Amino acid sequence: MELAAVSDGHSAQLHAKLIKTAPHFDSFLANYVLRAYSKSPRPHRALRLFLHHHSQPLAPIPDRFTFAPLLSAAARLGCADTGRQLHALLLKSSLFPSSSTQSLNSLIHFYSSCRLLLPALQVFDEMSERDVVSWTSAISAAADADSPRHALRLFDSMVADGIQPNEATAVAALRSCADLGALSTGRRIHRIARVHGFSSKPNVATSLLDMYAKCGRIDLAEEIFRGLPEKDVFAWTAMIFGLAYHERSREALDLFQDMVEMGVQPDDRTITALLCACRSKAWVAEGYRVYNNMHKFGITPRIQHYGCMVDLLARGGHLSEAEGFIRRMPVEPDAVLWRTLIWASMIHGDSERAERLMEKRKLLEMDPVDSGSYVLMGNVFGSLGKWEKKAKVRETMVKRRTGKLPGCSRIEVNGVVHEFEAGDSGHPEAERIYEKWDEIVERLRVEGYSPHVSEVLLDMEDEEKASQLHHHSEKLALAFGLINTSPEEEILIVKNLRSCQDCHSAMKLISRIYGRKIMVRDRIKFHHFSNGCCSCGDFW
């Protein structure tokens, strides 16, 4: 009875009483309380109780059930140092290395929660015995740390090791497939889930729905959605996002109406999905309507909602309105938000505004590790013909060694995901890919295509600019796809940035010349290219 109260985490008196009676506390009871605290709204109480025990002469002895709740509390609190100390304590304890699998599983999860992928994988690598939770924790860690290819490699190793995936494994692996656009791998996981009978569990079904939508099969996503007997906010939101991603904005907004009529309470992500639907069609009035109605659902706008609104206004050319919107919003704008407006200013030909915002906002100081700001600044200076300034930005970027990839494209062929960067020559088939692209360029030229050299904001000759454009990552991925897929197959390319003008024009023509259906998923929407046209109607 009393312990049930502890699990609510609200009973301070009971906590004090438990601490006083510590000498009578055996390990079983102590672990029970630690577990209850770690799951409560105040997980730090678990850590405090453990520390208290540690200083007692008759303290309960830590056993194989003790570390998991502590590490889980440290993970929830994001206490990296506390978790590291627990790690050290665990290694020193008599529990290690025997009967430590569960504790080490929690340790993997702890490192992953603190965004420390390498230590998480190191713990996993050094484990003498791994169960399904160890594998799943490692796969989730990789998936969370933007290493979806690594996550899928781990998934394959797990299956090869004869460990059966469960629901949690499927969810983590499906998220990686969704990230990568790895449709055939996603389908394989769907089959596994069906065989094991958990494909209709709400969390798995939502992951499947999301995976199909992000892998270009919105039809299969809808099929799963329709088949769900109970649709919760996760399922509705994932479906609305999917429709928005595929530019079926009207249906996305209508689906939201259905959701509300069904009595399902939207959350802040549902609103984000709606705003994305409005943005992709440049529906300013609809966007404002969604934004102004948020409070009716008890939802306070957050930076992502402001971000969508600014993008909606700025991309539609309402630059001053977007800037005013940023100045009036009650939260501090971040680098992403300023970049959105600066980028839109540049593409709408207002490079002066772009430069003013950039310099005034000290963009590079806001987020010095994200290469996005450097690339954008370089582009703005390029558009103004300020080559020295552009060179200087580039120099700073190299000096600071910013980690993130500026642009890459991925394509799955025969169940394997291939990744390309601009000008990439690292792929084993690089030579064939470049030859293929030369052939494509020749056919494009016959059809009257000329490269959009004005898009290359570098101080160089047109010929060199054309060569730069030709080696954009999505073109390399496409050339690879054309070589390695059969003519009736639809090609899906996943890009981490927005589409560029030249690639967009080229994709349209290639879809006609080669008679292929090509899908490009960029940062914000799907482009379905077919017979010389794109579903986005050339607005993005």
Added chain:
DNA sequence: GTAGGGTTAG
């Protein structure tokens, strides 16, 4: 009496 798990502005 164990650990991990669905949608998320660019």
